[in-house]
Amino acid sequence: MTASPHSAPAAVALSTEGLVGTVASVPTSVLRATRFRPRHPPRFILAAGFLAMLALVALGPGLFTRYDPLTGDFSETLKGPSWVHPFGTDRLGRDVLARTLYGTRYSLLIGLAGMAVSAAAGVLLGVLAGLRNRLLDEAVSRLFDVLSSFPGVLLAMLVVTFLGQGMANIAIAVGIAGIPKFGRVVRAQTQLVRDADYVTHAAIYGLGRSRIFLRHVLPNVLVAVPVIATIYIGNTILVVSGLSFLGLGPQPPTPEWGVMLAESRDVLRVAWWPGVFPGLAITLTVIAFSIVGGVLQKRFEGRIA
Amino acid sequence: MTDRHEPLVDIRGLSVAFPAQGDEPVVQGADLTIHPGECVALVGESGSGKSVTARSLLGLTGDGARIEAAQFRIRGRDARTFREADWRRLRGNLTGLVMQDALVSLDPLRTIGQEVGEVLTEHRLVSGGAALTERVHATLAKVGMPRPAERARQFAHQLSGGLRQRALIAAAIAAEPDLIIADEPTTALDPGIQDQVLAVLADRVREGAGLLLISHDLALVARIAHRVIVMRAGRIVDAGSTQEVLEQPRHPYTRQLLAAIPSAASRGSRLASARISAGQGSSTIEREPSPPRAAVEPRPVLEVSDIAKHYAHRAAAGQTGTFTALEGVSFTVRAGEVLGIIGASGSGKSTCAKIVLGLLEPDAGEVRLLGELWTRIPEPRRRPLRRRLQYIPQDPLSSFDPRYRVADIIAENLPDTGARGRRARVLALLNQVGLSGGVIDRHPRALSGGQRQRVAIARALAAEPALIVCDEPVSALDIGIQAQILDLLADLQGRLSTAMLFISHDWGVVQHLADRVLVFQDGRIVDQGSVADVFGSAIVNTVPGRLSAA
């Protein structure tokens, strides 16, 4: 519903909710538990290492390249990968490596901002819907339905139509498009915790409603949020780069990965490198987030039975 | 066809290991023979290797299993040389498997008829749709399924537990296999239904099939098995005719297992330390007495008067009927008394527990706790009294907040005191329930089932309650652990004189522990009185019953 065709993979396992208020047999949340694996699998270490490196690059891209991402050298246009320009240069003679490195900033920043919008609204609405109030649940669920009745890309486009193009707007647009997905998982999680034996038992032992909510329900919902967020951020980055590719986000010459790929389309016939490296960066980033999110999710499932 | 005297299964020195999960074999040096017309029971606690042994007869031990045997003959053929195709010809056709819970052991998306018929079409045993249908209906009739043609069109979830289990047996025997493997076939069922299902299996044995019956319940297998094999930790520790094993148990483990079974005879004594001493011809159980108990006071702790609960349900298309979960139930629990509630699933005992716990309002009648009105009052008014009524659930783990450590769980139930006193109090409580202080900072999921139940008991005690509701507190535990927990409950009850409402489906457990018993059936109390009154004549001749208590 809010997905572009390329949602972050693990996201789906989390969100079998959707249509299935009715399907009793389909598990609806993160917290189906079996195993408890205390050790980090190697793929997790690799992916987490990659993300840590990305964070470093985003903080100080200048430390990793001596080229400027915006100014090109017209004597050096469309040069293939070499020791001087490991990723080659684009048609304005700009270093593709430098642009890709600087692009990390935009992609991570917009992705995180979009994620934050989805998470803030999704947690608030999801928790409200997950409580034992049918009217509230019905209202919030229908709101989610409305938001998810458009394909995610279209909804984001609609928001951009309203707000106009640009970096902040695109983060808001993608954030809004992600609300129902996030909110549904939080709702399912809240219901699961709400109906858990330990919450019923807290009532038997004489705890008041608000104390049960604050001490047992809310914390057990909130611990799931970082896991859900990690899994969804890959998806957010994909949608963001897609919208940038369409020209709805940051505008050229901004070195954003989607923008760079859009620019590369004109020179594909003569040069492959401007069209390869930014895409590789997107894909690797999304894969890394998926792996880390997936491992966190497994660990989390083991923690909470 | 196999020779009349040749065994169906003849295995010597069977070892099964899963190298991926560690080098320790799951089954080691097991011998097993099954003759036609013979029922062999394989008994042991969970993890004893009994199911793996049984699965090896079908070549279904799973991927990565390493099977070794000095001899492994099935119907005279060496099964060590079997390929997958050989096994497949054997499965269903010559050997049928009946598993525990038909709700999950039958494909829930296919009809009973499709499930029963699958083995027939797979092995091409019938040709033509009409012949298949006829054979399916005949098989269903054979296992005592009423209106087989109608049932064949239904799905597993539409049948009652007993009928469902019959359907599962029908699916296993449709091809008339001469060997049936039944893995805990009656465990999920109520006692009455258990007997019926066992009878269906016993019929097959009488017709000449071999039956391998796997169970954790010695008393149950004693009813139909010719021979009993006792397994523990992957090894066979005792084997022989049923009478030999049960009446003259050789191995200490078997003795301990038998001695730990709770019953009327074990009342007032400890279970875990009970031992069987073998004499000439007959054995006796030696038990230590439990510590003396304070007398029951006449002062009532809980008064339940004439409560009822009805539910609306969809009977037929569009119409709704009422389902009576509870009707006209009255009883009193006095201070220091243990009142047992016994009944099959659906008898209303859980509904009754929920009303007593103040989780559900009755449609009629009222409950008083310590003389004060407990039902149909707003929750805030109930709250001050809640601490006096505590609860021990069947599955303690799910009743613990997953973020909490043992200390947090118990401390949450302590009266408000200073933080320093809390930890000392928690340690004292852990000590009281027989746990070392070392578990205090651990997560319950890192504890064993028995330890978790002890934590749940400590939590209940922390509130210093007047009444504890125990809802099947030992039914998920193996017999040895069950004995320890029952001993603990009896000890604590004796020492603290806390009243207990003890709910169980297991007659033995209730006989062992309760002063008085209520028998629930279809939402009503059908019998009540002291344990001797209620069970007196009706005592089922359980295995320990045959043994005379010391």
Place this chain on the structure above:
Amino acid sequence: MPARHLTLRILSRLGTSLVVAWASVTAAFVALHALPGRIEDILAGDVDFPGLREAIAAEWGLDRSLPAQYADFLLRLAHGDFGTSYVLRRPVIEVVGSQLRPTVELAFAAGLLAVLLAGGLALATAGRGRLAHGLASSLELVAASTPVFWLGILLLMAFSFSLRWFPVAGAKSWNALVLPAIALALPTAGLLAQVLREAMEKTLDQPFVTTVRARGVGETAIRIRHVLRHALLPAVTLGGWLIGGLLGGAVITEKVFGRPGLGTVTLGAVLTHDVPVVLAVVLLAALIHVAASTLLDILYLLIDPRLRTT
């Protein structure tokens, strides 16, 4: 199982979906018309003289109150009139209608390909050992993490520019559909395969599979006859996302491959604030959502008898 009960249930779900569709179109209408003064700007273009905006507003009915405009919008919709494009000055139904076909072709081809790929991969690898599991999950992860447009660019470079097997742009012949369909299908297939395979592996762990094996049924037959049907439940849940995702992805794919279609129309309309066209696309998407969710609901009932009784 009474058929009447089922019909009622499906109808009530359909009703809910229609209400949701109406709400989403209304929300879009309100949002787009709340853009202050913007619509007149767009219509005016570069021309500017005093009184022009007022004249335009009067001509297009923009000077009336929002409820009046909304009532008018609904009334026109009821007559099948979707209005006139502000930018193209042609009836919206003509603009959208003429571009519908290539997009539907693309989405359908990609959807079919994705289902086939995912189903094949899941059947071949679910519960067939660690190696198959590792290989399949890596493939799925890479496919699902690759952006459609980058995949399109890679395919263009390899098969259109280097090998010259397929045309670079357009939607004239069948072979112009091949690369876009693959680019759109692969990420979807990765996602679908992941869900399908995980569900199959979970099902294979269930006790009833042991019962079926004990009947002598072979591994492939178990998967096709028993396990696949169970795995379809979560896959069907994903179906709603996938249909939406294919449509959304088609917008991007069309841009990469220079294909005509709804995506190009939508993108143009969004960039130029062509409100009537955007609204028509929203309405179309909402209707597709209604149809898809109702269909999926029926599919659930067909797959799982347990849902039919309660």
